[in-house]
Amino acid sequence: MSEQELKALRVRIDSLDEKVLELISERARCAQEVARVKMASLAEGEVPVFYRPEREAQVLKRVMERNKGPLGNEEMARLFREIMSSCLALEQPLKVAYLGPEGTFTQAAAMKHFGHAVISKPMAAIDEVFREVAAGAVNFGVVPVENSTEGAVNHTLDSFLEHDMVICGEVELRIHHHLLVGENTKTDSISRIYSHAQSLAQCRKWLDAHYPNVERVAVSSNAEAAKRVKGEWNSAAIAGDMAAGLYGLTRLAEKIEDRPDNSTRFLMIGNQEVPPTGDDKTSIIVSMSNKPGALHELLVPFHDNGIDLTRIETRPSRSGKWTYVFFIDFVGHHRDPLVKGVLEKISQEAVALKVLGSYPKAVL
Ligand SMILES: O=C(O)C(=O)C[C@]1(C(=O)O)C=C[C@@H](O)C=C1
Numbered sequence: 174m175s176e177q178e179l180k181a182l183r184v185r186i187d188s189l190d191e192k193v194l195e196l197i198s199e200r201a202r203c204a205q206e207v208a209r210v211k212m213a214s215l216a217e218g219e220v221p222v223f224y225r226p227e228r229e230a231q232v233l234k235r236v237m238e239r240n241k242g243p244l245g246n247e248e249m250a251r252l253f254r255e256i257m258s259s260c261l262a263l264e265q266p267l268k269v270a271y272l273g274p275e276g277t278f279t280q281a282a283a284m285k286h287f288g289h290a291v292i293s294k295p296m297a298a299i300d301e302v303f304r305e306v307a308a309g310a311v312n313f314g315v316v317p318v319e320n321s322t323e324g325a326v327n328h329t330l331d332s333f334l335e336h337d338m339v340i341c342g343e344v345e346l347r348i349h350h351h352l353l354v355g356e357n358t359k360t361d362s363i364s365r366i367y368s369h370a371q372s373l374a375q376c377r378k379w380l381d382a383h384y385p386n387v388e389r390v391a392v393s394s395n396a397e398a399a400k401r402v403k404g405e406w407n408s409a410a411i412a413g414d415m416a417a418g419l420y421g422l423t424r425l426a427e428k429i430e431d432r433p434d435n436s437t438r439f440l441m442i443g444n445q446e447v448p449p450t451g452d453d454k455t456s457i458i459v460s461m462s463n464k465p466g467a468l469h470e471l472l473v474p475f476h477d478n479g480i481d482l483t484r485i486e487t488r489p490s491r492s493g494k495w496t497y498v499f500f501i502d503f504v505g506h507h508r509d510p511l512v513k514g515v516l517e518k519i520s521q522e523a524v525a526l527k528v529l530g531s532y533p534k535a536v537l
Pocket residue numbers: 204207208223224225226228229232256257258260261264
């Protein structure tokens with residue numbers, strides 16, 4: 174390519190950027206207008222709802238449907254995700270608590286779902302995320318709920334039993350783990366590997382093959398593991414990209430998770446009900462009386478109405494020995510007539526039924 178050609182292309186890019194800039198600014202002014210309309214149409218005592226997950230899902234889906242490339246759908250949606258995040262920040266800067274410290278996969282999930290224009294607050298434990306939302310100190314919280322290799326995150330499920338929370342979104346993240354060391358670490362003298370227990374479990378086979386005699390130490394998060402090895406000479410951490418970047422660590426081995434499709438699903442929790450989008454999921458907690466066939470009774474209405482169950486998890490209930498609650502996710506919104514019917518049928522048989530929330534299926 175000649176210098177001349179390159180110059181001409183850059184002139185074209187400059188001119189396109191000016192148009193993109195003007196269009197983004199126009200969009201942002203539009204969002205400010207939306208905020209004005211929302212404020213003006215409030216009934217007395219009503220609080221404005223600026224964040225609209227159902228609308229965001231619709232915007233991102235539309236972008237993906239209309240995208241003709243060469244950028245991929247996900248890439249394009251990510252760009253719009255950030256534009257929308259900044260537009261919303263003009264209406265109302267969202268505060269989001271997540272399972273910290275900084276650099277965790279939960280933080281990455283929060284950014285993937287809300288974009289980077291939110292004010293994010295790391296919390297030391299899952300229960301603290303719930304409490305922060307319940308106290309109204311933040312608008313939303315982000316917590317992990319299940320991993321494709323290791324299963325349910327029980328702390329999160331148990332927290333739903335203790336707090337009244339509305340689930341308003343989900344996001345899935347492909348989890349890649351790396352073996353990380355600080356700059357002063359001699360790689361042949363590693364005597365300890367830190368990570369979160371779930372991450373150690375997700376890399377068990379790799380560790381058995383490569384570091385069978387090295388002590389594995391479970392800490393509160395993999396970001397915490399990364400933070401520790403920064404100052405230690407004989408230690409390594411298992412953590413992800415965000416933590417590696419944040420603590421300036423070197424990747425000794427990349428993508429060491431045993432299963433290449435290792436993914437974690439995260440939930441957004443808040444106090445806001447989300448209207449239907451036509452492509453939603455619902456999460457419920459049900460407790461049945463301890464009698465034969467109870468689980469069968471619970472599942473039959475779903476089957477009879479062709480409702481797709483995406484997950485069922487059992488946890489000990491907090492109210493009695495050997496009694497259980499079921500966490501069930503299914504496709505549909507609790508306001509859909511078919512779903513309403515199923516929930517009514519179940520509540521006739523159940524000791525208790527609580528809808529945790531209906532929310533758009535993850536778009537990104
Ligand atoms: O449509 C709205 O209600 C808006 O506030 C606008 C907008 C957007 O930028 O498109 C911004 C924030 C909401 O969460 C959803 C969409």
